Amino acid sequence: MKVLHIGGTGFLGSHIVRKLIQRNHDLTLITRDPDREMPFDKSKVRFIKGDVLQFDKLEISGKFDVLVYTAMVPFRPGRISNKKFRDLECITRQYFQNTIELARKLSCPLILTSGASFETKGNEVADETWPIARKGMAALGTCYDEMISDIKTRNSIPLIEMLPAQIYGKGGMFTKMISMAKNGKVVLLGRGDNYLPRIHVEDCADAYVLAIEKLPIGKRFIICDDESVCVKDFMLYLAKIFNAGKVVKIPGFILRLVTGKHVFCTLTMNTKVSNELIRKELGWGPNYPSYREGLRSLIE
Numbered sequence: 001m002k003v004l005h006i007g008g009t010g011f012l013g014s015h016i017v018r019k020l021i022q023r024n025h026d027l028t029l030i031t032r033d034p035d036r037e038m039p040f041d042k043s044k045v046r047f048i049k050g051d052v053l054q055f056d057k058l059e060i061s062g063k064f065d066v067l068v069y070t071a072m073v074p075f076r077p078g079r080i081s082n083k084k085f086r087d088l089e090c091i092t093r094q095y096f097q098n099t100i101e102l103a104r105k106l107s108c109p110l111i112l113t114s115g116a117s118f119e120t121k122g123n124e125v126a127d128e129t130w131p132i133a134r135k136g137m138a139a140l141g142t143c144y145d146e147m148i149s150d151i152k153t154r155n156s157i158p159l160i161e162m163l164p165a166q167i168y169g170k171g172g173m174f175t176k177m178i179s180m181a182k183n184g185k186v187v188l189l190g191r192g193d194n195y196l197p198r199i200h201v202e203d204c205a206d207a208y209v210l211a212i213e214k215l216p217i218g219k220r221f222i223i224c225d226d227e228s229v230c231v232k233d234f235m236l237y238l239a240k241i242f243n244a245g246k247v248v249k250i251p252g253f254i255l256r257l258v259t260g261k262h263v264f265c266t267l268t269m270n271t272k273v274s275n276e277l278i279r280k281e282l283g284w285g286p287n288y289p290s291y292r293e294g295l296r297s298l299i300e
């Protein structure tokens with residue numbers, strides 16, 4: 001298939017790209033910096049130098065079977081003030097708006113990425129029919145919900161929505177956590193008794209490959225593994241398998257001070273979700289059914 005990908009150079013994106021190359025798809029990546037080193041064979045893909053924020057300057061010719069969006073608004077870890085949050089909100093809106101506009105111009109299906117942000121209590125398990133909980137950093141995507149609703153009302157573009165859980169694996173910010181664990185230290189943010197769904201990056205990328213090849217237009221998929229785990233158990237298991245003797249606990253009130261209310265809310269939200277729909281519709285299943293197999297796969 002002819003795939004145009006925004007975000008193909010990122011953590012999740014580069015895993016998708018590697019799999020698409022293996023499966024001989026014809027790939028074009030939009031990136032701000034095509035000259036840098038990339039974690040895949042650059043000779044197997046075409047690059048278009050471009051910025052989502054300046055798509056009016058983009059020169060794209062030819063037809064594509066699908067446009068895939070796995071880009072992320074860049075922000076550094078740390079405190080997100082209300083002002084910073086408002087700025088990020090504006091940029092997020094432009095990222096989604098410009099991507100949707102590009103799909104419209106190219107008249108091709110769009111695979112859009114948001115996140116599995118659902119607020120559940122006790123044994124509740126959210127599925128795709130639940131409203132996305134726009135709390136904490138997920139509130140940046142409130143504009144996303146408006147745009148999706150508009151696309152559906154007008155039937156303006158063929159759309160598939162991907163809602164990954166917290167992605168872990170080789171690459172991205174997770175590399176830092178692994179290297180800290182290897183150096184003997186793991187940091188537990190807050191009490192850690194809240195549940196946050198997880199997905200190994202390889203399994204997540206497999207889900208995208210299936211969505212690209214099957215194009216199940218109109219569907220929204222949560223991508224998570226089979227076992228709910230609370231933050232504390234995930235971090236303690238990470239410490240255990242990398243023999244990290246030191247678990248640094250950052251109390252909730254300090255965490256809130258250091259990160260600000262938006263990040264704090266994201267880190268402490270309780271979420272249990274189901275992968276039943278993507279299993280049924282795409283025949284997808286995780287090779288790492290729980291964080292235990294997934295984290296063990298990262299030991300070299």
Ligand SMILES: NC(=O)c1ccc[n+]([C@@H]2O[C@H](COP(=O)([O-])OP(=O)(O)OC[C@H]3O[C@@H](n4cnc5c(N)ncnc54)[C@H](OP(=O)(O)O)[C@@H]3O)[C@@H](O)[C@H]2O)c1
Pocket residue numbers: 006007008009010011012013030031032033050051052053069070071072073074113114115116163164165166167168172
């Ligand atoms: N990581 C997670 O745990 C997680 C969980 C749920 C959902 N998600 C979603 O999954 C997607 C991928 O996440 P990730 O962690 O893989 O993100 P990431 O590594 O931070 O992705 C960065 C990518 O975004 C591209 N990008 C950023 N700004 C751009 C711009 N102005 N113009 C063009 N490209 C731009 C970068 O391209 P260049 O630098 O090459 O230009 C790069 O390919 C995101 O939509 C994220 O919201 C992630």
